[in-house]
Amino acid sequence: MIADVAGAGGVRLAVREAGATGRPPIVLLHGWAASGTAWAGQLADPDLASGHRLVAVDLRGHGESAAPDPAAGGYADPAVWAADVAAVLDRTGPAVLVGWSYGGLVIADYLRERGADGVRGIVLVGAITEIGKGNPGGEVGPAWDGLMRPALSEDPQEAVPALTALAGRMTAAAASGAEVQRRLSDMLRVPPAVRAALFRRTLGSAEVLAGVSMPVLVVHGEQDEVISPRAAEYAAGKIPGARMRWFPQVGHMPFAERGSEFNAVLRDFAGSASH
16 A cells, blocks of 8 residues: 655655554664665565564655655755654554665754654665765765766666666666566655755764664665675664674675564664564
8 A cells, every 4th residue: 555644845655564553663764765665675574574564665856656856855954864763663653663775864963953763673685874975874886886986876877887887786686677676666766856856965863873772673684785884883883782694695685685683683673672
């Protein structure tokens, strides 16, 4: 089921829901130029759905959500991202937040602006928690080499080949042509100006991470070429009591590459964090 939530400034956010509405919620936040469909393997998992209400959000500018113009869309404003997450939590009640890739930065924005309000626990998956030069929690991997500028270009002759290359490097093992094209279609749905605006930030989160008091699990693929494993080590080292879970022979999408194992890890963490 897809429903709409009014985010910051009334921006329409699309959310996909599965599972039992009366069960402890898990809110899933995707990465840069993706959508809530990335979490299909979690939304369809009967064991997760039987024990939890699963809510996968299309971030502003992505998927089925509205894409306000970057000049006024708040893509660089932590308060805007925090208000978007707060609007989802108003719908679900206190939840475990799961942030993949850029979704980890959105969680950091929420913590910066709203603290622990409504958050039972946090799972960072192949995630950044900072952004910009000199911020180790935002270190990207070699998949971006030579692709950053063209991936943000308005020119399709530049952007499409770069985005296709990125879509193919999301996983350690080669994905099918159909799956790479599905990832690419998500990327192309995000307006080029929005893709660029998401990177037009410089933000450290050391103090925010050091102040986290709820349970946190950091999950990262050992062969992630999109976000450096050092970004995961940084977050796990800054957050008091954070647990680290490495996925060997896995790239940037543990939840897709090793779906059953990831779902079991998420179910165990969310079950303990929700009580």
